[in-house]
Amino acid sequence: MTVIFSKKCEYGLQAILYLSTLEREAVLSADEIARKLNIPKEFISKILQSLTDSGIVFSKKGKSGGFALAKDPRRIRLIDVVAAIDGLAVFDSCVLGFPNCNPDNPCPLHEKWGQLRTKAYGMLTDETIDLFREKTISKVNAK
């Protein structure tokens, strides 16, 4: 199966986008996020933990604790979330898997794929979490 983001990254992006729709100051528990987005609770907990380590998410421990964005949504780029979870290797390695593919010694797809990849990277870099706040997460996630 061809894949763009890992499941972990998909879930992480979903959660971040969801958190961006909340009031500032409010925290949401992993359990609530899991239920809202239909993500296994323990799995999204782990992902939120790692996003906390990366400084993208803030966590409040103890009773009535939970998670919130660590900074202004306008300052969290999609690429930051992807980098924190999946890393950026895909934007810097040969799409055909040839070990020595580089501009001086390109694989047959090097040029054309490179253009697409650059566009994708640019899009993820330009777009911040904030742009999507008005969208309703619930609709696209209904069972």
Add this chain to the structure above:
Amino acid sequence: MTVIFSKKCEYGLQAILYLSTLEREAVLSADEIARKLNIPKEFISKILQSLTDSGIVFSKKGKSGGFALAKDPRRIRLIDVVAAIDGLAVFDSCVLGFPNCNPDNPCPLHEKWGQLRTKAYGMLTDETIDLFREKTISKVNAK
């Protein structure tokens, strides 16, 4: 880790491209392909078998047997190989993994990602194996 094609698909594309550089009529054994491309022999054998079932590759059994393209390289599109190995689901599902994402109910990335995906699909559909025959596989694959 973010990934575009599965390992299976990468290897399959590498092998097909390599086969396209051969003389018409010539067959190459799985073992030779494996050595040339640094792919586990048994693994590439399986992949070549499935590409044979898909009608992309022709196989000659018995001693001095091997594999060759089943048709003119100008008539094998990259997308055909991808479809045979990884399938095309990635070109028709939400990049964020939202189950109900569709044009009437789009996820925040629907529009922008859709454009990129269409371009990628178009590229894989336009390009055939033949275009790459002059490229030297060995160079991009050197250890």
Add this chain to the structure above:
DNA sequence: ATTTAATCAGATTATTTTATCTGATTTAAG
């Protein structure tokens, strides 16, 4: 005919990714 070198078919193993479990720690609230 026999040997040899190849594909083919199906089972098995290894590795990675996804998901779950267990228990410790933290903190708000009664």
Add this chain to the structure above:
DNA sequence: CTTAAATCAGATAAAATAATCTGATTAAAT
């Protein structure tokens, strides 16, 4: 102070992907 509800940390389990093994069949070459 005690309880309840949450994160946190690390181990474990399950599923998917990647890789390997075993033996059967095929066909060219001797």
